[in-house]
Amino acid sequence: MLKTRVPGDLVEIREKVYAGERLSFEDGCKLFESNDVVEIGRLANHVREKLHGDKAYFSHKYRLYPTNICVYRCRFCAFRVSKGDERGYEWPAEKTLHELEKVDLTGVAEFHIVGGIHPDWDFDVYLDIVRELHRVYPDIHIKAWTAVEIDHFTHQTGKSAEWVLGTMREAGLGSLPGGGAEIFDWEIRRTICRTKCTGERWLEVHEAAHNLGMKTNSTMLYGHVETPESKVDHMLRLRDLQDRTGGFRTFIPLAFHPDNTRLKHLPRSTGAEDLKHIAISRLLLDNFPHVMAYWVTETPEVAQVALSFGADDLDGTIMIDEEIINAAGGKHVEGAMTKSRFAQMIREARRTPLERDTEFNVVREY
Numbered sequence: 305m306l307k308t309r310v311p312g313d314l315v316e317i318r319e320k321v322y323a324g325e326r327l328s329f330e331d332g333c334k335l336f337e338s339n340d341v342v343e344i345g346r347l348a349n350h351v352r353e354k355l356h357g358d359k360a361y362f363s364h365k366y367r368l369y370p371t372n373i374c375v376y377r378c379r380f381c382a383f384r385v386s387k388g389d390e391r392g393y394e395w396p397a398e399k400t401l402h403e404l405e406k407v408d409l410t411g412v413a414e415f416h417i418v419g420g421i422h423p424d425w426d427f428d429v430y431l432d433i434v435r436e437l438h439r440v441y442p443d444i445h446i447k448a449w450t451a452v453e454i455d456h457f458t459h460q461t462g463k464s465a466e467w468v469l470g471t472m473r474e475a476g477l478g479s480l481p482g483g484g485a486e487i488f489d490w491e492i493r494r495t496i497c498r499t500k501c502t503g504e505r506w507l508e509v510h511e512a513a514h515n516l517g518m519k520t521n522s523t524m525l526y527g528h529v530e531t532p533e534s535k536v537d538h539m540l541r542l543r544d545l546q547d548r549t550g551g552f553r554t555f556i557p558l559a560f561h562p563d564n565t566r567l568k569h570l571p572r573s574t575g576a577e578d579l580k581h582i583a584i585s586r587l588l589l590d591n592f593p594h595v596m597a598y599w600v601t602e603t604p605e606v607a608q609v610a611l612s613f614g615a616d617d618l619d620g621t622i623m624i625d626e627e628i629i630n631a632a633g634g635k636h637v638e639g640a641m642t643k644s645r646f647a648q649m650i651r652e653a654r655r656t657p658l659e660r661d662t663e664f665n666v667v668r669e670y
């Protein structure tokens with residue numbers, strides 16, 4: 305009988321994974337040091353299948369970016385422009401509702417809303433967007449504003465994160481997306497986004513949301529100037545908070561795209577690196593229900609393979625205006641990703657496609 309080859313440096317980790325034991329900081333660093341992506345993926349797939357069998361989720365959502373005008377200048381960001389730039393746009397509540405009249409929102413489960421920190425928009429502009437969307441589309445879940453935006457609102461209003469989140473929730477906010485986390489470690493953060501909220505503050509905002517009973521997502525931006533240690537530290541800080549609150553739903557490793565950014569000299573991560581990050585996330589974040597492969601940044605082909613490297617979710621359909629996609633990074637996403645294309649993509653990866661809502665209730669089996 306053929307025996308599976310297990311590289312020496314991963315033997316102990318393999319035993320821990322099969323015994324259901326939690327991995328340590330040192331284990332996480334070892335995984336990043338290892339070049340055996342196939343073995344790391346195999347271990348992550350073991351965990352993924354224990355949790356989800358062959359199920360693979362996607363959702364039908366609509367993304368909104370109300371403005372690309374932003375006071376911050378994160379070095380990895382190709383989306384933001386300064387006030388006065390001809391590429392700038394502003395979609396406060398009335399304009400957003402007007403634009404949505406042109407869109408078929410049948411079956412859409414979620415509005416996913418993030419954007420720039422506009423220098424002239426006060427808290428009420430952002431609040432109105434949520435309130436008006438909820439008034440006109442009460443059945444569509446609103447997942448809006450990263451912890452960076454929530455932190456900004458606390459400075460604008462002089463109120464606590466709890467107050468801001470509670471006020472937003474009364475207006476119709478359902479949950480928080482995971483953006484703005486980047487890398488928590490200040491040594492890295494000060495190089496890539498020194499002016500926005502700290503990693504500690506990001507975690508505080510999410511803890512406040514969890515304490516109000518709100519679920520949130522989390523992300524990690526990799527492929528820039530981060531170190532393996534800073535990535536393991538990032539994930540373990542999320543794991544610690546999850547131990548306390550249980551409020552995270554999904555972890556999303558995000559591959560950095562250098563084009564049109566102030567870090568454009570850096571190379572783009574490879575498909576193998578993308579798969580490794582997904583697999584290590586699944587192994588370290590043992591208390592997270594879901595790990596997502598974000599097909600927009602990783603390509604649909606890598607996302608398909610990711611479904612056997614720890615990921616169980618592929619995010620959602622894209623049905624946003626091309627003008628906005630262009631503004632959000634200067635790239636065209638090739639055509640809309642429809643529900644049937646998603647289902648086919650998942651079936652090709654030998655998984656069972658399930659359309660879900662924000663809370664992972666199954667809307668339809670394919």
Ligand code: SF4
Binds near residue numbers: 376378381497
């Ligand atoms: S990442 Fe967000 S906060 Fe940073 S510059 Fe871009 S839009 Fe502004």
